[in-house]
Amino acid sequence: MxxxxxxxxxxxxxxxxxxxxxxxxxxxxxxxxxxxxxxxxxxxxxxxxxxxxxxxxxxxxxxxxxxxxxxxxxxxxxxxxxxxxxxxGSVDIVSNVREKAKAGEPYVILFLGINGTGKTTTVAKFANFLKKNGLSVVCAAGDTHRPGAIEQLSEHAERLSLKVVSQRYGADPAAVGRDGVLYAKAHHVDCLLIDTAGRMQTNQNLMEEMSKIARVVRPDFRIFVADALTGNDAVSQAALFNQHVGFDGAILTKADADVRGGAALSIVYTTGKPVLFLGVGQGYDDLSPFDAKAFLGSITAR
Ligand SMILES: Nc1nc2c(ncn2[C@@H]2O[C@H](COP(=O)(O)OP(=O)(O)OP(=O)(O)O)[C@@H](O)[C@H]2O)c(=O)[nH]1
Ligand SMILES: [Mg+2]
Missing domain, CATH: 1.20.120 (Four Helix Bundle (Hemerythrin (Met), subunit A))
Structure with missing residues (x-):
């Protein structure tokens, strides 16, 4: 890498x-x-x-x-x-989730990013990661646009023995998110992960829809998902989401195939937001915590 x-x-x-x-x-x-x-x-x-x-x-x-x-x-x-x-900086999501669980409230994470970057796969990997840390998780199928998106998330959830909150295609994703929050509260689930659409008629529509979900659901954390292989595009997308919706941390997927490495560096420099994890494959365990020290050590050979 x-x-x-x-x-x-x-x-x-x-x-x-x-x-x-x-x-x-x-x-x-x-x-x-x-x-x-x-x-x-x-x-x-x-x-x-x-x-x-x-x-x-x-x-x-x-x-x-x-x-x-x-x-x-x-x-x-x-x-x-x-x-x-x-x-x-850096963020310890597991302790943030635990902290909120102590207060009896679900921790809500909204996943953002353009189509094909790996959002849905990353939601599944993230759910797996939280479960392994002893936390309970529910997912919300907030991509009500792309045909097959709800089934895709549901299949992952079935394999991971997780519940998915969903509505029909064409439903308002903000309403799906709100249902997710109500479900998590009623069932005392520690963390809600909301998957979202990546493609809309225009980027403007996408930004408006994501902003609406964020306004309605008021997530505790917003994770921007980018495909490391898209390099500079990933950086422009980060700027776009950061400006219009805002995010708190990023996950870079497909790092397993990334020989260049500049995307992580550029996202951190240009948005000032930390990279939290790297996606390093298609399996549920292929999510590695991003260690900035190790990353810098490996690129600067120190
Ligand atoms: N090699 C590799 N492939 C990945 C990784 N993360 C996701 N993928 C693959 O990337 C493809 C797209 O992933 P999705 O999770 O469907 O992407 P998405 O952002 O939800 O796409 P839309 O729903 O269309 O917006 C799938 O084939 C995934 O298996 C990763 O870290 N490494
Ligand atoms: Mg998806």
């Missing part, structure tokens, strides 16, 4: 070291770094910000022959990445 991003970070420090030793101009190394970030799915704005960090570091140390510029550049980049991930 994420090999390209790792390569981009290691190539800038080795290029700086080589050029410094041979007294060559460093501008081309900085330019190559920016290109390799973009090729690793790092959003343009984030690639520019990181390149500026490198440039500033080089300007600040160029005169001093005694310092190892490559080392300084590596440290500056690490510090910048660490700061972005620290700003986004």
């Amino acid at each position: 994420f090999d390209r991003l790792k390569q981009a970070f290691s190539s800038i420090t080795s290029a700086v070291r080589e050029k410094q030793l041979s007294g060559q101009d460093l501008d081309s190394a900085v330019f190559d770094f920016q290109i390799s970030l973009i090729e690793s799915d790092v959003a343009q704005s984030v690639a520019e910000a990181l390149t500026t960090e490198v440039q500033k570091t080089l300007e600040g140390t160029r005169v001093d022959r005694s310092v190892d510029m490559a080392e300084v550049v590596g440290e500056r980049l690490n510090a910048s990445l660490e700061a972005a991930f620290a700003r986004a």
Whole structure:
């Protein structure tokens, strides 16, 4: 996973070291770094910000022959990445759910994202994860648009021995969400997971519908689901949902097939929201908690 991003970070420090030793101009190394970030799915704005960090570091140390510029550049980049991930913070959903359960209230999670990113699969994986942590779960079939969507969620739920609250196709998803909340309250279920549609006539309609569900249901947490393989698109979608509906954390699916790795970095940088989990396959256990430290360690080889 994420090999390209790792390569981009290691190539800038080795290029700086080589050029410094041979007294060559460093501008081309900085330019190559920016290109390799973009090729690793790092959003343009984030690639520019990181390149500026490198440039500033080089300007600040160029005169001093005694310092190892490559080392300084590596440290500056690490510090910048660490700061972005620290700003986004982290969330312990299991303890949040437990906390609310103590007060006798269900914890409501709304899943958001465009079509095909893996929302429904992720709802099932997330339900499995909560169950394994000793929590009770119910799902609501909030995608009342796509033919087969209700059956798809119901099949997952059956395999996981979970209840699904649903209505007919064409029903108001906000009403389905509200039914879910009422069911969870009446049956003392710890957590309600609401699946939603990803495709509507227009993105504007999708945003309006998601905002309406959020207004009616007032979820405790909104999870944005993105497909890591779509790279920069995932970042634009994150910006769209963050602006129009708002979300509290992201899950990146299909990370098992993602060799580039820039999506996680870019979503954290551009939205300031944490990545919570990575989807790493199609099985119910293929959901790994996202460890920012380990991620940074793997891409910066520290
Ligand atoms: N390899 C891999 N495949 C995944 C992962 N997550 C989801 N998928 C696959 O992606 C496809 C789409 O998943 P869905 O869960 O149906 O996506 P969705 O967002 O609900 O799609 P719509 O309901 O059409 O909006 C399915 O074939 C999933 O098995 C993952 O982490 N890794
Ligand atoms: Mg779906």
